[in-house]
Amino acid sequence: MAKKRKDLHIGDKAFYWILKVMAFGIILLLLAFFVLLFKMSWPVLSKVGPSFFWFNDWNPVTEEYGALPFIFGTIATSLIALFLAVPISLGAALLITEIADGGVRKILGFLVEMLAAIPSVVYGLWGLFVVVPFLRETVQPFLSKYFGVLPIFEGAPLGVGLMASGIVLAIMITPTIATISREIFLTIPKVYKEGALALGATRWEMIRLSILKSSVSGILGASILGLGRALGETMAVAMVIGNRAEISASLFSPAQSMASLIANEYAEASGDMHLASLTAIGFGLLIVSFFMNSTARIIVWRVERKYKGTR
Amino acid sequence: MREKLKSVLSVNDFRRKVINVTMISLIVISSLIAIFPLMSVFVFVFQKGFSTLSLNFFTSLPAPVGEMGGGMAQSLLGSAMLIGLASLIGVPWGIASGIYITEYGHGKSAWFLRFSNDLLMGIPSIVVGLFTYSFIVAPMKGFSLLAGSIALGIIMIPIVSRSTEEILKTVPQHIREAGLALGISRYRVILNIILRGSWGGILTGVILSVARISGETAPLLFTSFNNQYWSGSLTQPISSLPVQIYTYAISPFEDWQKQAWAGALVLILFIFTINVTVRFIFRKNK
Numbered sequence: 001m002a003k004k005r006k007d008l009h010i011g012d013k014a015f016y017w018i019l020k021v022m023a024f025g026i027i028l029l030l031l032a033f034f035v036l037l038f039k040m041s042w043p044v045l046s047k048v049g050p051s052f053f054w055f056n057d058w059n060p061v062t063e064e065y066g067a068l069p070f071i072f073g074t075i076a077t078s079l080i081a082l083f084l085a086v087p088i089s090l091g092a093a094l095l096i097t098e099i100a101d102g103g104v105r106k107i108l109g110f111l112v113e114m115l116a117a118i119p120s121v122v123y124g125l126w127g128l129f130v131v132v133p134f135l136r137e138t139v140q141p142f143l144s145k146y147f148g149v150l151p152i153f154e155g156a157p158l159g160v161g162l163m164a165s166g167i168v169l170a171i172m173i174t175p176t177i178a179t180i181s182r183e184i185f186l187t188i189p190k191v192y193k194e195g196a197l198a199l200g201a202t203r204w205e206m207i208r209l210s211i212l213k214s215s216v217s218g219i220l221g222a223s224i225l226g227l228g229r230a231l232g233e234t235m236a237v238a239m240v241i242g243n244r245a246e247i248s249a250s251l252f253s254p255a256q257s258m259a260s261l262i263a264n265e266y267a268e269a270s271g272d273m274h275l276a277s278l279t280a281i282g283f284g285l286l287i288v289s290f291f292m293n294s295t296a297r298i299i300v301w302r303v304e305r306k307y308k309g310t311r
Numbered sequence: 312m313r314e315k316l317k318s319v320l321s322v323n324d325f326r327r328k329v330i331n332v333t334m335i336s337l338i339v340i341s342s343l344i345a346i347f348p349l350m351s352v353f354v355f356v357f358q359k360g361f362s363t364l365s366l367n368f369f370t371s372l373p374a375p376v377g378e379m380g381g382g383m384a385q386s387l388l389g390s391a392m393l394i395g396l397a398s399l400i401g402v403p404w405g406i407a408s409g410i411y412i413t414e415y416g417h418g419k420s421a422w423f424l425r426f427s428n429d430l431l432m433g434i435p436s437i438v439v440g441l442f443t444y445s446f447i448v449a450p451m452k453g454f455s456l457l458a459g460s461i462a463l464g465i466i467m468i469p470i471v472s473r474s475t476e477e478i479l480k481t482v483p484q485h486i487r488e489a490g491l492a493l494g495i496s497r498y499r500v501i502l503n504i505i506l507r508g509s510w511g512g513i514l515t516g517v518i519l520s521v522a523r524i525s526g527e528t529a530p531l532l533f534t535s536f537n538n539q540y541w542s543g544s545l546t547q548p549i550s551s552l553p554v555q556i557y558t559y560a561i562s563p564f565e566d567w568q569k570q571a572w573a574g575a576l577v578l579i580l581f582i583f584t585i586n587v588t589v590r591f592i593f594r595k596n597k
Contacts, residue, residue, distance in 0.1 A: 011496055019410055025408075026427050027423075033434065039445075091341025092341060092346075112346070117522065126355055203335060235529055279441055289433050294430065
C-alpha cells in the first residue's frame with residue numbers, strides 16, 4: 001500500500017518538475033539574452049567604452065563606430081509616432097468603451113485588433129509605395145511651401161525619412177495603446193460615471209472627469225508600452241526611413257534607426273568589430289525594451305489593482 | 312441680477328453643449344482615422360497583388376530579372392517548414408509554462424513568471440534574431456533553417472504561455488477539487504480533466520501565435536536568410552514569404568515589386584483567415 005502511494009507520487013513529481021523546469025526555463029532564456037548579447041558586443045564596448053553610445057560617426061570602412069545617429073533616429077521616429085498615435089488611440093478606446101454600443105463596438109474592436117495583425121513587412125511595403133509617394137508629391141511640397149521657414153519642414157521633399165517612418169510607426173502602435181487604454185477604462189467603476197452624469201455633466205464632461213482623470217497613469221503606462229514597441233519596430237521603418245546615418249532637425253530628412261540599421265547591415269557585416277558594434281546596438285535596444293516594459297507593466301497593474309473589488 | 316445669472320448660466324450651458332458635441336465628434340473622427348490605414352492597406356494589397364497572383368506564383372521558383380512569370384513556391388514551403396519547426400519549440404514550452412503558472416504557481420513566483428513572459432514578449436523581434444545568431448548561426452558558421460525556427464520558436468513561447476494561462480484561469484476551481492477528491496493524482500487531473508476541457512482554447516492560442524510568427528521578418532534576415540531555390544536541409548539557408556516580400560519590395564525591378572504585392576496579399580489573406588476563423592468559431596463555443 002505504501003509502495004503504491006509512492007508510485008503515484010513519482011508520476012506527480014515528474015510532471016511537476018518537467019513543468020517547473022520549462023516555466024523557469026523562460027527566466028534562464030531571458031538571462032541568456034543578456035549574457036550572450038553582452039558577450040557578443042564586448043569587443044566594441046571594451047575598446048570604445050560606453051561613449052560608443054554618443055559618438056556621432058559610423059564608418060565600417062575606417063572602423064569607426066558610434067551609435068548616436070541611430071539613437072537619434074530611433075527616438076525621433078518613436079516620438080513622432082507617439083505624438084500621433086496617443087490621441088487617436090484614446091479616441092478609438094473611448095468610442096469603444098463609452099460611446100458606441102453593441103454592433104459598432106464589436107466591429108471597431110475587431111478592426112483595431114486586425115490593425116495589429118498586419119505584419120510589419122506589409123506595412124513597410126504599403127508605406128514605401130503608398131505613403132512615401134503621397135508625402136513626396138502632396139504633403140511635403142505643401143508643407144514646405146507654406147511652412148518652409150520652420151526648421152522641421154526644411155529640405156527637399158524626398159518622401160522617405162523621419163516623417164514617413166513616424167506615420168507608419170504611429171499606425172503600428174495604435175492597437176497597442178488603444179487596447180490597453182480600453183482595458184484601463186473598463187476597470188473604472190461604473191458609479192464614477194453614473195455619479196458624474198447624475199450631477200448633470202455632459203457626456204464629454206463625464207469622460208473627462210471620471211474616466212480620463214482617473215486613468216492618467218494607466219494611459220501613461222499604455223503609452224510607454226506603445227513607445228517600447230515603436231523603438232524596436234524594424235521592417236516597416238527600414239523600408240521607409242531612407243537609411244542614412246544623419247542627424248537633422250527636419251522631418252523631411254532621411255535617417256536610420258537602431259533596429260533598421262541592424263536589419264540592413266547585420267547579414268553582410270564586414271568584420272568582427274562591425275558585428276560587435278551592431279550587436280551592441282541590439283544590446284542597447286534590449287535594455288531599453290526591458291526597462292520600458294517593466295515600468296509600463298507595473299503601472300498598468302497598479303491601476304488595475306486599484307479598482308479591483310470596487311467595480 | 313437674477314436675469315443676469317440666468318443668462319450667464321444658459322450661455323455656459325450652450326458652451327458646454329458645443330464642447331460636448333465637438334469632443335464627441337473628435338472621438339469619432341479619431342476612431343475613423345485609426346482604422347483608415349487598415350482599409351488602405353487592404354485596398355492596395357488587393358489592387359496591386361491580385362493581378363500578379365496565378366498558379367505560377369504558388370508552383371514555380373523565382374524567375375531571373377527581366378523574365379516574366381516565376382513565383383514564390385520555395386518561400387511558401389520555407390515558411391511552412393519554419394513555422395512547423397518553430398511550433399515544435401514554442402508550443403510545448405509555452406503550454407508547459409502556462410500550465411505551471413496557473414496550476415502550481417502561487418503568489419510571488421507566479422507573478423515573477425508572468426512578468427518574465429511579458430518581458431520576453433516585449434523584446435523586439437530583431438533582438439531575438441541577434442540572440443539566435445550569436446548562439447546558432449555564429450557557432451555553426453552559416454544561416455540555416457534551424458536558426459530561423461529557433462528564433463520564431465522563442466517568439467512563440469510567451470504568446471502560447473499567456474494564452475494557455477488565460478484559458479486555464481477560466482476553469483472553475485471546483486473541477487480541480489472534484490478530481491482530487493476522487494483520489495486521482497494531480498497530474499492526471501491536469502492532463503485528463505483540465506486540459507481535455509480546455510483543448511479548444513489552448514489550440515486557439517497556438518493558432519493565433521502561428522498567425523503572429525508567419526509575418527515575422529526581422530529575426531529571419533540573419534538566421535534563415537533567404538534562398539532562391541528549394542531547400543529542405545536544417546543547416547542550409549531557406550527562403551520565407553516575409554523575407555522574400557522584403558527582398559522584392561526594396562529591389563528596383565518592377566516585376567519583383569509586383570511579386571512582393573502578390574506575396575503580401577497571400578500573407579495577409581492567410582493571417583486574416585486564421586484570425587477571423589478562430590475568433591468566430593472558437594469564441595462562439597465558449
